[in-house]
Amino acid sequence: MRAIDPDAVPTVLVGESEQRQALSVRPTLASQVARGEAQETVRETVERMRTVELTIAYGDKVAVNRVSLTVRSGEVLALIGPSGCGKTTLLRSLNRLVELTPGANRWGTITLDGADIYELEPTELRRRVTMVFQQPNPFPFSIFENVAYGLVEGGRRPKRGSELEQQVVTALKRAGLYEEVADDLGHPALRLSGGQQQRLCIARALAVEPEVLLLDEPCSALDPISTEKIEQLMHELAREIAVVVVTHNLQQAWRVADRVAFMYLGDLVECGPAREVLENPQAPRTRDYVRGLFG
Numbered sequence: 001m002r003a004i005d006p007d008a009v010p011t012v013l014v015g016e017s018e019q020r021q022a023l024s025v026r027p028t029l030a031s032q033v034a035r036g037e038a039q040e041t042v043r044e045t046v047e048r049m050r051t052v053e054l055t056i057a058y059g060d061k062v063a064v065n066r067v068s069l070t071v072r073s074g075e076v077l078a079l080i081g082p083s084g085c086g087k088t089t090l091l092r093s094l095n096r097l098v099e100l101t102p103g104a105n106r107w108g109t110i111t112l113d114g115a116d117i118y119e120l121e122p123t124e125l126r127r128r129v130t131m132v133f134q135q136p137n138p139f140p141f142s143i144f145e146n147v148a149y150g151l152v153e154g155g156r157r158p159k160r161g162s163e164l165e166q167q168v169v170t171a172l173k174r175a176g177l178y179e180e181v182a183d184d185l186g187h188p189a190l191r192l193s194g195g196q197q198q199r200l201c202i203a204r205a206l207a208v209e210p211e212v213l214l215l216d217e218p219c220s221a222l223d224p225i226s227t228e229k230i231e232q233l234m235h236e237l238a239r240e241i242a243v244v245v246v247t248h249n250l251q252q253a254w255r256v257a258d259r260v261a262f263m264y265l266g267d268l269v270e271c272g273p274a275r276e277v278l279e280n281p282q283a284p285r286t287r288d289y290v291r292g293l294f295g
């Protein structure tokens, strides 16, 4: 079994030649071609979050069992594993959403830049570590108001309206949605397509300038074109911030992840560079899962 000591994972991603080699064995989707053309010879990663022996239980039911994991800027970390293995619980623990569930208990530590997240103010933590859910959940307001919401509610509203507008436009551009909606930012968000709604939710999450973006199966309700846009977006965002994505889709993990963590029944079974975990897993359970024997 591959060691799950968070320190065991290399801090520098693959070089260009290895990327090309990886592309030759991965499915040749446009997003990957774009990755290959990005000419990122070496992308350094920086640890932002760390869980140490993290256990989460709902009453007697242990959902996450002594998980030690790092989350780094400069990369996309994909959490994979069969239904009910604790992926969402682990993700929700990273910005303390899990504590809002009655009966949920936690053991072990979680840090953000070395500081215990339980020492941080929850609202500020959730600004720095934002989450996008499986089902797009825009508010029944306009596109503009949806993106401005986090800025206004979070007390980060700029003094001048033009500054707010600029921040909204910037977030929409980062989420890859601006060109499609630029003509009418007053358009009701609920009348956008599913893929546009999900990118709007990502724009809303990005408006507050998070340092870690958590995505829980963000493409599961989307068509292939919208999915590809969001995958491309994840890759671009990971240049600046840490991106953690839960996915059931192993092809998606192939396409977007730099590092993959495989969970099974609450355990972190294996974690390492995406190519190693997906192509040459060490643990029998990971092997069976990536070969489609269960899940």
Ligand SMILES: Nc1ncnc2c1ncn2[C@@H]1O[C@H](COP(=O)(O)OP(=O)(O)OP(=O)(O)O)[C@@H](O)[C@H]1O
Residues within 6 Å of the ligand: 058, 061, 062, 063, 081, 082, 083, 084, 085, 086, 087, 088, 089, 090, 101
């Ligand atoms: N609010 C809750 N109360 C009690 N048990 C819960 C709660 N949420 C999750 N669980 C249990 O914790 C375990 C892990 O659930 P979790 O949602 O984290 O799994 P998951 O890997 O995200 O699954 P899926 O792939 O189906 O989304 C499951 O056994 C689930 O039934």
Ligand SMILES: [Mg+2]
Residues within 6 Å of the ligand: 087, 088, 089, 246
């Ligand atoms: Mg889940």
